[in-house]
Amino acid sequence: MNFLAAAPDLENISLLNASIVAVLGYGMVFAGLIVLMIVVTMLGKAFSAKNKKQNEAPAAPVAAPVVSAPAPVAPVVSDAAPGSAGQLKLYDTPPKTAAMIMAIVADKMGKPLNELRFISIKEVK
Amino acid sequence: MIDIGEVLLNLWNSSGFAALSSGFMDGGWQNLVMIVIACVLLYLGIVKQFEPLLMCGIAFGCLLTNLPNAGLYHDELWQAFMNPDSPAYHSYGAIMQNGGLLDIFYIGVKTSLYPCLIFMGVGAMTDFGPLLSNPKSLLLGAAAQLGVFAAFFGAVCLGFKGPEAASIGIIGGADGPTAIFLTTKLAPHLLGAIAVAAYSYMALIPLIQPPIMNLLSTPAQRRIKMVQTRKVSKAEKIIFPILVTAFVALLLPDTAALIGCLMFGNLAKETGLTDRLSDTMQNALMNIVTILLSTAVGATMVGTNFLTAQTLKIVVLGVVAFGLSTAGGMLGGLVMCKLTKGKVNPLIGSAGVSAVPMAARVSNTVGQKNNPSNFLLMHAMGPNVAGVIGSAIAAGFLLSVFG
Known part of the structure; x- marks a missing residue:
């Protein structure tokens, strides 16, 4: 494959052609990585949405009993854990x-x- | 009775010392100079610890190839290999039959086997998680390829031919295997100089980058703390290498070998089911190939090819390429800093040159000098690994144009 097949001589490339290749090449790297960025972003969003759904699904049945029968407040201890030297x-x-x-x-x-x-x-x- | 005098004389005549002294003015001095250069490179590798794993091999290959009469590497065989009028044109058989040990090592460079296997090991050692959690990092990896194309243009201005200029430009990608891969295909006679320049400057990244980073950013920008990015799932990490391979190889088929190996190595790591393969790629295979690659590349440093004005130009263009790539990444980082209203620290842009993980460490170090509680390492790893993909795309483009 040769993108500049019509160019006169790539071996002894002219400054004009060299500048075109440089700009085109830099643009190509950007274009390639931008497309990749879009694809990766979409992939990330799809997985985030999937994870969110999975997290929401088991939460619903658990939530109901908690509302109907609230747990005693006692276990929520503000004291330090055994062996602790106090709060940081x-x-x-x-x-x-x-x-x-x-x-x-x-x-x-x-x-x-x-x-x-x-x-x-x-x-x- | 054996004539002891004749035996000793024959021994002397067949020795490298005789070859050095008798042919001193006929190229022997070049061997001596190259042996001194090999010792300097060994000093840099061992004492100064410039990429020692590769520099020691390159320097030793250089030493071996310049010992007269050792017959380990034959530049003339490879010139015949490249000459369409020669009966040995593209004949590996001729190399195997007439070549020395380092000629046989070099077959792996010529066929691009070693750079691809190195890339496989790099893939197995790379965590693309920071890139996946912040896909915008890919833009910084692209911006940091500025040096590649600027140095390419600079090389053309200095009188290099198109394929030579492309090989010199890729030094700016700060990626040794990619530079060797492209140079072997486009300008094999420059391989020694380009490999030495690329690996030397990669070792000098902690010295080259910080002044440019400080010049292009303000202390306030360097102090910016970035928020923690999201956690990436295992499934994403498994899909990513497959996706990148398919996309990049379809876009630039010439990069399929490099990107394919890089991503296969990464897939072997991420599946969690192929730990043995991943372990081999990261350690045993990587080490074996490093030995073969470095000595073979060093072997190409024969005096007639290396002691030229071109080598000096390559050394200068190499540092320009590195500097401009750093600047390109920093400018990309500054644009992202502006667009996100100060949420991105521009220092992570300089990590877009693909020297993994050295460039990311430099971003972290410079950031911590300005704010000791700032940890930029994981944020900088995103652009850093994006730079590997970016430099492979740049190499693929140059190979498509000049190959």
Whole structure:
């Protein structure tokens, strides 16, 4: 396959033809990846919709008994878990990042996480 | 009785030392210079740790091929292989019959076997999840191919022929196997210089990219924190390689081998049922092919081909290509930053050059220098793997035009 078969001489290509090839090539890469982006986006949306449906389906039957017979509030405990050293205060730090930081600190100190007490984590801006 | 003097004389005459000294002015000096260059490359690979897995092999191949009378690689055989008037034209039989060890290694480069197998291993090691969770990353992978086409144009301006210029331009894709794949097909006599330039600059990415990234963005832009992207399902990850292979190979059939191997490797990883295959691709196969590929590429660095003004031009054009690809990705990132009203950190654009995962790490490092709590690595991996696909498409296009 030769896109520029009509071009006079690609071996000793002229500057004009070289610029055309360069622009066309860059455009081709963009076009290819844009189409791929659209396809991947559609694929992602299709899977997100499917997952949403799957998540909604089992939720419905469970929801009904909860409404008719509300569970006692007692089990929702605000106390710390057994062995806990209290609550950790997070300032501008998402819980996932905090978990990662705590794991890194424990690893670096060579101590198990349950032997360390973190009082607060604050993002340094 | 054996004439000991004659035996010693014959031994001397058949030695490489005699060949070096007697033919010093007739090309022997080039062998010596190339041996020094091989030692410099070994120094860069071992001491400076420039892509050591490949650089050591390339340097050692260069050393072996420039030892006179060793007969490991025969450039004249490959010239005959490429000459339509020669009886050995396209005859692998002639190579097998008359070639040395490195000639036989080189058959795998010539047939594009090694770059494709390397791509298979790369696919098995790549997680396309960040790309699937943020498909717009593909645009950054495209934008970062600017250097490929700018360097191609620059090479034509410097007097290179079309196919040579295309091979030089692909250095900007920052993808070693793709550069070797295209150069073997379009300009095999430049393979040594292009491979060395491509792998050296890939090793220098942490030095080349940050100044360009800082120049093209403001500190406020570099501090932008990006929100976490969605989780990608396993089914999506399995469908993706099949989809990309079909689409890209239909668009540019010349890339079918590269993209096919890349995506087959990825499919083997994502199915979860072919762990043995995936493990072999990532480790044993990758290592074996790296040995064969690097020594074979190094073997092409014979003095007559390498010690030319063209090599210097390739070295300069290579760094220009890398710089412009980084700039292209950054500009793409800046456009996305504007369009999303500051939700995209433009630094992830520079990862669009496909040196995986080095370029993504550089984006993360530069981001953290401006905001220590900023983790851009996973966001930058999207453009990074998109760059692999982008550079394969660019190579396919150039091969379609000049092949």
